Amino acid sequence: MKVRIKYTKSELLKFIGHLDVMRYFQKAVKRAGFDIAYSQGFSPHQLMSFAAPLALGVTSEGEYFDAEFHSVVSSDEFVRRFNEQMAAGMEVKAARLLPDDAKNSMSIVAASDYLITIRDEVPADVKERFLTYVPHLLELDTIEVLKKTKKNEKIEDIKLGIYKVSVESYVSARELAGDPVGETSSIANQYVDDIYANDKLYMLLATGSEYNLKPELIVQAICKEIGYEYNRFDYRIHRLETYMRNEKEQLVSLLETGTVIE
Amino acid sequence: MNHLALSDEILMEIEKPARYIGNEVNMVKKDLKDVDIRFCMCFPDVYEIGMSHLGIQILYDMFNRMDGVYCERVYSPWPDLDKIMREKQIPLFALETQDPIKNFDFLGITLQYEMCYTNVLQILDLSGIPIWSKDRTMDDPIVIGGGPCSYNPEPIADFFDAFYMGEGETRYEELFEVYRKMRADGSSREEILHAFSKVPGIYVPSMYEPSYNEDGTLASFDPIYEDVPRTITKEIVLDFDKAPYPEKPLVPYIKVTQDRVTLEIMRGCIRGCRFCQAGMIYRPTRQKNVETLKKYAYEMLHSSGHEEITLSSLSSSDYECLKDLTYFLIDDIGNDDVNISLPSLRIDSFALDVMKKVQDVKKSSLTFAPEAGTQRLRDVINKGLTEEVILRGSMEAFKGGWNKVKFYFMLGLPTETMEDAEGIPQLCEKVAEAYYTIPKEERNGKIKITASSSYFVPKPFTPFQWAPMLDPETYIERAHHVKDTFREQLNAKSMKYQYHDTYVSVLEGVLARGDRKLCNVLYDVYQAGGIFDAWTEFFDNDRWLQAFEKNGIVKEFYTTRERSVDELLPWDFIDIGVTKRFLIQEWERARQGIVTPNCREKCSGCGAAKFGGGVCFEGKN
Ligand code: B12
Ligand code: SF4
Numbered sequence: 001m002k003v004r005i006k007y008t009k010s011e012l013l014k015f016i017g018h019l020d021v022m023r024y025f026q027k028a029v030k031r032a033g034f035d036i037a038y039s040q041g042f043s044p045h046q047l048m049s050f051a052a053p054l055a056l057g058v059t060s061e062g063e064y065f066d067a068e069f070h071s072v073v074s075s076d077e078f079v080r081r082f083n084e085q086m087a088a089g090m091e092v093k094a095a096r097l098l099p100d101d102a103k104n105s106m107s108i109v110a111a112s113d114y115l116i117t118i119r120d121e122v123p124a125d126v127k128e129r130f131l132t133y134v135p136h137l138l139e140l141d142t143i144e145v146l147k148k149t150k151k152n153e154k155i156e157d158i159k160l161g162i163y164k165v166s167v168e169s170y171v172s173a174r175e176l177a178g179d180p181v182g183e184t185s186s187i188a189n190q191y192v193d194d195i196y197a198n199d200k201l202y203m204l205l206a207t208g209s210e211y212n213l214k215p216e217l218i219v220q221a222i223c224k225e226i227g228y229e230y231n232r233f234d235y236r237i238h239r240l241e242t243y244m245r246n247e248k249e250q251l252v253s254l255l256e257t258g259t260v261i262e
Numbered sequence: 263m264n265h266l267a268l269s270d271e272i273l274m275e276i277e278k279p280a281r282y283i284g285n286e287v288n289m290v291k292k293d294l295k296d297v298d299i300r301f302c303m304c305f306p307d308v309y310e311i312g313m314s315h316l317g318i319q320i321l322y323d324m325f326n327r328m329d330g331v332y333c334e335r336v337y338s339p340w341p342d343l344d345k346i347m348r349e350k351q352i353p354l355f356a357l358e359t360q361d362p363i364k365n366f367d368f369l370g371i372t373l374q375y376e377m378c379y380t381n382v383l384q385i386l387d388l389s390g391i392p393i394w395s396k397d398r399t400m401d402d403p404i405v406i407g408g409g410p411c412s413y414n415p416e417p418i419a420d421f422f423d424a425f426y427m428g429e430g431e432t433r434y435e436e437l438f439e440v441y442r443k444m445r446a447d448g449s450s451r452e453e454i455l456h457a458f459s460k461v462p463g464i465y466v467p468s469m470y471e472p473s474y475n476e477d478g479t480l481a482s483f484d485p486i487y488e489d490v491p492r493t494i495t496k497e498i499v500l501d502f503d504k505a506p507y508p509e510k511p512l513v514p515y516i517k518v519t520q521d522r523v524t525l526e527i528m529r530g531c532i533r534g535c536r537f538c539q540a541g542m543i544y545r546p547t548r549q550k551n552v553e554t555l556k557k558y559a560y561e562m563l564h565s566s567g568h569e570e571i572t573l574s575s576l577s578s579s580d581y582e583c584l585k586d587l588t589y590f591l592i593d594d595i596g597n598d599d600v601n602i603s604l605p606s607l608r609i610d611s612f613a614l615d616v617m618k619k620v621q622d623v624k625k626s627s628l629t630f631a632p633e634a635g636t637q638r639l640r641d642v643i644n645k646g647l648t649e650e651v652i653l654r655g656s657m658e659a660f661k662g663g664w665n666k667v668k669f670y671f672m673l674g675l676p677t678e679t680m681e682d683a684e685g686i687p688q689l690c691e692k693v694a695e696a697y698y699t700i701p702k703e704e705r706n707g708k709i710k711i712t713a714s715s716s717y718f719v720p721k722p723f724t725p726f727q728w729a730p731m732l733d734p735e736t737y738i739e740r741a742h743h744v745k746d747t748f749r750e751q752l753n754a755k756s757m758k759y760q761y762h763d764t765y766v767s768v769l770e771g772v773l774a775r776g777d778r779k780l781c782n783v784l785y786d787v788y789q790a791g792g793i794f795d796a797w798t799e800f801f802d803n804d805r806w807l808q809a810f811e812k813n814g815i816v817k818e819f820y821t822t823r824e825r826s827v828d829e830l831l832p833w834d835f836i837d838i839g840v841t842k843r844f845l846i847q848e849w850e851r852a853r854q855g856i857v858t859p860n861c862r863e864k865c866s867g868c869g870a871a872k873f874g875g876g877v878c879f880e881g882k883n
Contacts, residue, residue, distance in 0.1 A: 012285055233269075
């Protein structure tokens, strides 16, 4: 039985790399005592597949992995027992049973959205110019950035991969992400300082195997337009949610496929 | 903790930032309001090495069970971060609270390997603690060393306020009580250290003064106060079965060298190989009850989520309930989700049966550590492994499908000749030939033999502590000759041979049997940029040679010089239980090639029985 797990990664653990997060969850599954399935062969490993890798230094509330279990418990119990085993800085938010024919999360990821906080190191007037420019970004015909890969660098037009950009607060961004904050949750402060301040850059970007855009590139593009030198550490990057396309080609959260286990 | 000592900029710039953020599963958190002693435990090497050390896991767990004590951890910042910390003047911090180490009451440093000594200076320096003990004030933590290398603490004596001789489990309550009381009544650092020197097992270097003969050897080594003990007896845990054990081990995020549950089944070794320091300093051999271990296995796998478990001891085959424990692990614990990884066992039918069950025969190899190539030399070093045993074990394994064999040897052992060296390839050849006596259909393709030899370094508290180390030129010559002799063997194509580098071993040789005069050398090597000397990529022999030169130190005085048994040795003030008389006798027997039986065959009266426990009293109640 395949179960999809949604989890968060906060400031304290944003420097744990993708492979280490995988190992971390393998151990957490064991500590929680879940009935996970293993591959065959001399060095069996847990059948687990992670959705979109998160870059080092980025926090997130919309991370996913799928795992195969021999037997399952209720969604609530999954969440509760996982969270008893989490280190401070990670939290499991949801567990959904997937249909047998569900494709694994890695292959279906189509987009994710991010909230960028501009740090105080950036002068107030630059921040002002930055935020004022945001609504105009998509008015450009092409948005050209220098894309670096391991082998080479090339100029690329990334406009097609940018689905939305706007200025938001944390609270309004969570609404856009289809997961309203409700009661002002305590976790929110782990990702941004002032959850009501309307001074953050929100963006929904193509993610996954077909086309993948890193949020830094958009920030870079804006910096270029306003003539301010880009520095990665002037911005705090937070992922809100990871999306796939449904039958109608709409972007929906990865949680939409599964069902709550009673 | 909700802040990190290092900024995002720094953490993104360096390799493996997860080394510095703490917050691992099972990390202990305490409210500082309830804490009056802050202890930082340090392994002076990179995180992945330090996190694999069982000793710290044991002491971390034990300290944190004490009320009022909070034990945190620190490891050596890798050179990339080291550079940034110096540039930006960021003080070294502990992982748990991310607070500067300078604010702690104690900094405990484990000494496992001599080549980590420069890293000890790095830790002190980055913490903002004066490097020399004499320059420290009440504002600095008390710096205390422990672990196997503290059995000759002299080359680093001036950097430490105290050393704890022996097993950390026994004396800390007492030490902390003294500290609490004296801190409260406003005692000076000097007074506190003086009081520490009277706690059993504690050596305070500043309370002793060495003087030297003209030839550089030690003339005297005396306490400067009358009430400071002349000899220091090591501490050991007698009720080893009940000794505290970390049932909730720390679980790192990044892959560390030993990424698994470790069950310490036995401390000490009954064998008495004459080159082996561990075999002497951990005497007498003590075992854990097999039921205790079974319980730990369950609990530790459960609390860590590790998928692998292994056994730790100096010679697992000598653990009396090994069969019971191993089959329990394989049958009751190991399945899909738990791998059993066994340390190298003596190859016999039990070992082969077990290996078959836990590993892929096609991929795994047999391991033998004969240490010397001929029976004559094996008798000299008291290594009980014979050619017959090796051949018998290999044949049994070959018939079971194995075809890979690994051999470990040493070069430069006392009394070694060219013939002994040639014995290495000859022994390998015999094993290869034995393999081909098995009919083609019954064996698994070609045999693959890998042999390696290390450069023997004489260690304190072994019968070879008086022996000269072989000079590096002859070592290289011998190693080349071994390599050439390998090429001449019939089955040369199936055999690979490697030998260890010379420079590092020579320095190990200097430091292992060094004296206080070397403190200045270490200081100079460090000042010249020496850190991570245990890592080939950072090791620079010239830095050491220059420091020797500058301080008028001739390294051969420590390495290739044969010591007389009458010489006062720098570590003679330590009593490990095993007597000097016994070591002299063993040194004598070694040169005559007489083997000494192991503790279970026949007690040789080494002296360790004075602790009143362990193998010395087995079956004698
Ligand atoms: C596990 C292990 C490793 C692991 C983890 C590192 C480590 N040192 O633990 C790994 C695989 C990474 C490793 C690497 C190496 N190792 Co190693 N390792 C061991 C091993 C097998 C067990 C150590 C252990 O956990 N012991 C059990 C604990 C409980 O005992 P303990 O450490 O003595 O601690 C107790 C007391 O000493 C005391 N204590 C210890 N520290 C402190 C500190 C304070 C402040 C106090 C108060 C008390 C205290 O309290 C503890 C509890 O009683 C030992 C051999 C052995 N069986 O002892 C070799 C050993 C330590 N390693 C050795 C060597 C040579 C190496 C390497 C150089 C190998 C290589 N060529 O790369 C590297 C060097 C790495 C390094 N920087 O130390 C040698 C050291 C010989 C020497 N001094 O030159 C040993 C002794 C093996 C041998 N006989 O050759 N090793
Ligand atoms: S006293 Fe005898 S039994 Fe005990 S450690 Fe020494 S030799 Fe072994």
